[in-house]
Amino acid sequence: MRNVADDMIKINHIRKVYRMGSERVVALDHIDAVVKRGEICCIFGTSGSGKSTLLNQLAGMEKPTEGSVVIGKVNITKLREEQMAVFRQKHIGFIFQAYNLLPYMTALENTAIPLMFQGVGKHQREKQAARLLKLVGLGDRMHHYPSQMSGGQQQRVGIARAFAAKPSVIFADEPTGNLDTKTTAQIMEMIVEMAKKNDQTIVLVTHDPEMAHYADHILTLIDGNIVRDEKTQEKGSL
Amino acid sequence: MSWRDILQMCFHNLYRRKGRTGLTVSGVVIGSCAIIIMVSLGIGMKESQAIMLSQMGKLTRITVYTAPEGSASKTVLDKKAVKQMEQLDGVETVIAKTTLDLGNLQVTGGSKNRYQCFYTTVVGVSEKDFEKMGYQLKEGEYPGKAPYEVLAGQSFAFQFADSKRPDGKNTVDYWSDENARPYFQPVGAEVSIVQRKEVPNGAEMEGSKASWNEIQKLKITGVVSEDYDLGEETSAGLIMKMKDLEKLQKPVRKLNNQKVSKGYTNALVDVKTIEDVKRVENQIKELGFKTNSMESIREPMEKEARQKQLMLGGLGGISLLVAAIGIANTMIMSITERTREIGIMKALGCFLGDIRKEFLTEAAVIGLIGGTMGIGLSFLISGIMNYFSMNAGTGGSEVDYMMGGFSSMGGGGMPISVIPLWLAGFSLLFSIFIGVAAGYYPAGKAVKISALEAMKG
Numbered sequence: 001m002r003n004v005a006d007d008m009i010k011i012n013h014i015r016k017v018y019r020m021g022s023e024r025v026v027a028l029d030h031i032d033a034v035v036k037r038g039e040i041c042c043i044f045g046t047s048g049s050g051k052s053t054l055l056n057q058l059a060g061m062e063k064p065t066e067g068s069v070v071i072g073k074v075n076i077t078k079l080r081e082e083q084m085a086v087f088r089q090k091h092i093g094f095i096f097q098a099y100n101l102l103p104y105m106t107a108l109e110n111t112a113i114p115l116m117f118q119g120v121g122k123h124q125r126e127k128q129a130a131r132l133l134k135l136v137g138l139g140d141r142m143h144h145y146p147s148q149m150s151g152g153q154q155q156r157v158g159i160a161r162a163f164a165a166k167p168s169v170i171f172a173d174e175p176t177g178n179l180d181t182k183t184t185a186q187i188m189e190m191i192v193e194m195a196k197k198n199d200q201t202i203v204l205v206t207h208d209p210e211m212a213h214y215a216d217h218i219l220t221l222i223d224g225n226i227v228r229d230e231k232t233q234e235k236g237s238l
Numbered sequence: 239m240s241w242r243d244i245l246q247m248c249f250h251n252l253y254r255r256k257g258r259t260g261l262t263v264s265g266v267v268i269g270s271c272a273i274i275i276m277v278s279l280g281i282g283m284k285e286s287q288a289i290m291l292s293q294m295g296k297l298t299r300i301t302v303y304t305a306p307e308g309s310a311s312k313t314v315l316d317k318k319a320v321k322q323m324e325q326l327d328g329v330e331t332v333i334a335k336t337t338l339d340l341g342n343l344q345v346t347g348g349s350k351n352r353y354q355c356f357y358t359t360v361v362g363v364s365e366k367d368f369e370k371m372g373y374q375l376k377e378g379e380y381p382g383k384a385p386y387e388v389l390a391g392q393s394f395a396f397q398f399a400d401s402k403r404p405d406g407k408n409t410v411d412y413w414s415d416e417n418a419r420p421y422f423q424p425v426g427a428e429v430s431i432v433q434r435k436e437v438p439n440g441a442e443m444e445g446s447k448a449s450w451n452e453i454q455k456l457k458i459t460g461v462v463s464e465d466y467d468l469g470e471e472t473s474a475g476l477i478m479k480m481k482d483l484e485k486l487q488k489p490v491r492k493l494n495n496q497k498v499s500k501g502y503t504n505a506l507v508d509v510k511t512i513e514d515v516k517r518v519e520n521q522i523k524e525l526g527f528k529t530n531s532m533e534s535i536r537e538p539m540e541k542e543a544r545q546k547q548l549m550l551g552g553l554g555g556i557s558l559l560v561a562a563i564g565i566a567n568t569m570i571m572s573i574t575e576r577t578r579e580i581g582i583m584k585a586l587g588c589f590l591g592d593i594r595k596e597f598l599t600e601a602a603v604i605g606l607i608g609g610t611m612g613i614g615l616s617f618l619i620s621g622i623m624n625y626f627s628m629n630a631g632t633g634g635s636e637v638d639y640m641m642g643g644f645s646s647m648g649g650g651g652m653p654i655s656v657i658p659l660w661l662a663g664f665s666l667l668f669s670i671f672i673g674v675a676a677g678y679y680p681a682g683k684a685v686k687i688s689a690l691e692a693m694k695g
Contacts, residue, residue, distance in 0.1 A: 052693065061585065061689045081590060088587030100582045100692055104250045116243050117588045161586075173693060 008169060008201045009035040009058060014067035016053055016224075027053040028064070029224040035217065037168075038199040040192055042215035046207055050224040052173065055205045059092060059171045060084050071169060089118050093162035093170035095191070097177040099154040101146040107133060107157045108142040114165040125164075132160035136190060152183035156190070163194055170195065172204045176211075188214050239592040248599045255572065259604065262561075262568040266608020267615060269561035270669045273554030274616035274662065275623075278655040280547030286652040287539050295532050296467045297512050298330075300519050302505040303528040313526030314501040323507055326521050328514035331370050334502040335469065336362045338483055340431070341494030343453065345476070346398075347429040351450050353398035353421050359475030360431075361503075362483025371468055371506075373477070378425035378460030381479060388456045389477040392464040395420030395427075397474050424458045429476075431456065431486070433493055453493070454486055512536075558668070562676040565604055569597060569680035573687075580684055581691025590685045597681035598674055605673020609666040616662075620655040627654045 016028040027050045035041045045051040057064045060076040068077040071091060079087060093114070094100075101110045108129050115125035133142050136156040146154055155175060162170050172191065176184035192214050195202045204211065212218055212232075220228040239247075252259045291297055302323070304315045313319065315334070323332045338360040345360075347353040363371060368380055373389065381387035396412040400421055412418040433451040456476065464473045471477055478486075491497070509518050515533045522529050573580070580593060 056690060056693065059585075061693065085584070085587050085589050088585070090587075092587070094585050094692075096582075096692060100578075100585075102579060102582070104254050113583075114586050117239055117583075117586060117592070119240055121240070122242070165587075 006037050007034050008037040008039070008072065009033075009041075009203070010070040011035075011058070012068045012070070014054070014057055014064045014069065016050075016057060016062075017065045026224055028057070031067070031224075031226055033219055033226060033229060035201060035203060037201055038196070039217045040195065040202045040204065040215045041217040041219065042211055043203065043205045043219045043221060044207070044209070044212065045221035048223075049221040051205045051207075051221050053224075054221065055171055055173055055203065058203060059094070060087070085117075089114060089165060091168050093165065093167035095155070095158050095162045095170060095172035095175045097174035099146070099151070099158045099178075101154055101157055101161075103146055106143045106145055107138060107149070107160075110146070110157055111160040111164055113161060118165065129160065129164060132164055133157070135194070136160045151179055152187065155179065155183075155187055159187070159191060159194070163200075166198065167200065169201045169203065172202060174206055175204070176208070177206075184210075239589070239595075244592065244596050244599055247596055248603055251572070251576075251596075252600060252603060258568055258571070262564050262604050263608045263611065265561040265564035266558070266605055266669055266673070267612045269554070269558030269672075270609045270612030270665045271615045271619065272557040273551065273668070274612065274657060274665050275619055275655065276550035276554035277547065277661055278616070278620055278657045280543065280550050281658065281661070282652075282654045282656040283546065284540070284543045285656055286654070287536075287543055289652065291532055291536055291539070294535070296508075297532045297536065298509050298515060299467065300507040300509065300515060300522065300529050300531040300533075302507055302522055303530070304501060304503070305526060305528050315503075315505060315527060316501040319501070319525065319527070320505060322525060323505065323522060326518055328509045328511070328518055330508045330510050331506075332508075333363065333367045333371055333506045334480070335504050335506065336480065336483055336487075337503040338362065338478075338486060338490060339494070339496065340490065341496065343431055343433050343490060343493065345429050346432050346450065347422055347427060348398075351430070351432060352401055354401055355397045355399070355429075358394065358397055359469075359471045360478060360483070361469060361471045361475060362478045362480040364480040368477075372465075373468060373472065374463040374465065376461045376463050378458070381459045384457075386454060386456050386478070386482050387459045388479075388482075389460050389462050390424045390458045391471055391473045391475045391477075392461060393474050394458075394461070394476065395422060395424040398422075424461050426458065428455050428457050430454065431490070453489055558672055561608065562672045565601055565673055565676035566680060568604070569601055569677050570683065572600075573597070573680050573684045576684075577687055578691050578694070580687045581689050581693075584687070584689035585692040594681045594685050597684050598677045601673040601677025601680070602670050603673070605669040605671070605676075606666070608673075609669025612669065613662045613666060616657060616665075620653075620657050623655050624653040628652075 011031050011033045014028055014031040015026075018025045018027055029050075031054060043051045043054055056062050058069055058071075060069070060079065063077055068075050070076070071087075074087060074091075076084065076087060101107075102113070105113070108126055111129035111133055112120075112125040115128060120128075130139075130142060133139060136159055138153060138156055138160070141149060141153065146157070149157070155178075158175075162172075170191075175191065176187050179187060188211070191202060191204075194200075204215065215232065217231050218228070219226050288297075302315065305313065317334075320332050320334050323329060340358070340360060345355045345358055347355070365381075368389075376392060378389075381389060393412055396410050396418070398421055399408045401408070410418050410420055412420075431453045433453060435449045435451055456478070458476075462472050462477070466473070469475075507518065507522065509515055515531055516537070519529050519531055519533060583593060
């Protein structure tokens with residue numbers, strides 16, 4: 001039995017073509033897929049397979065040439081930029097490969113950024129941020145600046161930030177790309193655990209086959225097409 | 239984002255690039271300082287002009303004359319005309335004055351016409367206008383009810399020569415000697431308007447070659463302080479009651495073979511404010527009179543001052559324009575550097591409006607800091623300039639020379655640079671405005687940066 005309400009992300013016939021001078025480069029050929037609520041979905045592919053382009057379409061960073069993306073009940077390909085900002089504030093979290101913390105803000109302030117954009121007062125948003133930082137094990141580094149932290153610590157701040165506004169979907173772009181193996185495992189376990197707790201959906205882009213261990217839904221891309229769409233039997237491999 | 243967060247973010251970013259922010263701010267400091275100093279020089283120039291003019295005479299006074307004989311209009315300056323002028327909008331008082339043209343008559347004093355004055359001004363002013371005129375009594379009192387009681391000018395008594403002393407030693411030099419005393423005390427003295435008749439040679443004894451025909455005795459009841467605003471008679475003349483003077487007109491003119499003209503000689507019209515002068519003067523001219531006021535000097539001077547001020551302000555404006563370009567340049571550089579950050583902010587759901595606000599605020603804060611420091615620096619420079627110009631004396635400092643010598647003309651010790659509060663306030667607002675205007679284009683650029691920038695490794 002398929003419950004439609006459980007469809008978190010619906011990808012309908014997406015096609016993305018870039019113009020490079022007179023050349024037309026097909027980045028995404030024809031993509032159709034559904035990501036369920038609470039799934040850890042891994043988009044897997046080699047460099048140039050179109051996985052990052054797909055993530056950009058899903059997160060509404062750019063509009064597809066054809067097709068549509070529906071998150072929850074909202075067709076985000078139709079949103080204007082200002083509406084997209086509101087949608088991002090409420091429903092989308094981001095974890096970046098390069099952490100992307102703002103250098104002039106402390107860990108606490110960085111974590112609270114999404115709430116600040118929503119207009120939440122300083123006291124309230126920093127209370128929430130502190131709670132999340134403790135959860136990712138940085139309770140003692142709340143007032144450190146990004147430059148005073150290691151890569152793994154910075155990414156943990158990034159994770160806290162992604163979860164701060166309690167989004168329904170979190171997009172992660174090679175979140176462990178810059179980290180060593182041991183830290184990678186810690187970070188991934190943290191992401192999965194936090195997402196499962198609140199039934200949040202994770203869309204993870206990676207070229208690392210190891211990541212497949214944490215996923216319950218794997219989309220494999222080659223040359224802009226999904227060549228394999230498989231669900232693993234056990235949920236996560238914790 | 240709340241305004242508090244935007245401001246905090248803006249200060250963070252300005253502080254992060256202290257050096258560049260400082261340089262940009264100093265551009266605004268110089269620009270706003272240039273405007274303030276330039277305009278303040280203009281204001282100082284205008285103020286010293288005004289003081290200089292007021293030293294030359296009362297600025298709100300129009301002197302009205304009958305049009306000269308032979309001119310087209312033949313309006314008589316009489317009671318009716320005075321009333322007409324009194325009713326003009328903005329006119330405070332009108333005082334009619336008639337000058338008695340003594341012609342070949344003289345004024346003498348002492349017994350047997352011992353003291354002789356060959357030239358003096360005799361004017362008539364209506365009794366009720368004595369106080370309105372604003373004569374300052376130095377001694378004695380105003381003329382009473384009795385006819386032919388008069389006021390004398392401050393140095394009237396010094397105008398007499400003593401006929402019993404030899405030529406060259408028969409006058410009192412009151413110019414160089416402060417303690418000089420006249421031959422007779424004016425208050426209470428009687429003087430006479432007389433006609434001197436030459437007696438044919440040899441018919442009389444030696445020593446009295448003339449006979450005197452007395453026309454009228456006058457009694458001096460008081461002496462007034464010299465004030466050229468009120469007329470030269472306050473210096474060396476006599477002031478009579480108008481009705482007495484009118485009675486004297488006929489015989490005096492007859493003796494001088496003059497035609498009797500009707501009406502007063504002139505009228506002093508005082509208006510309420512300087513702004514009224516030009517209009518009232520024109521209205522009086524339309525009535526058919528000749529007029530004279532400081533306006534004819536003041537207006538071209540003011541025009542010139544205004545032109546200079548515009549020019550100076552323009553020079554200041556150019557420097558602020560350069561500062562504005564500096565702000566725009568700094569903001570564009572900052573945005574280029576922060577492209578990724580802006581992308582991250584967008585990816586995390588920051589409103590476009592907030593991004594725009596943040597950058598406009600940064601530019602405005604640069605303008606605000608620069609403007610505030612500019613005001614401080616301007617007061618300092620202005621103070622230094624005034625210090626040197628006031629202590630330079632009348633030798634004419636270089637700054638003074640630059641300003642066309644107006645400050646020294648207005649008497650030493652006049653500030654050459656005046657910064658009124660409105661100028662400081664205006665320049666501050668203008669600096670902020672310049673900042674916002676200069677930040678507008680860069681802010682627009684920032685808003686257009688794509689969220690995809692955040693994804694670039």
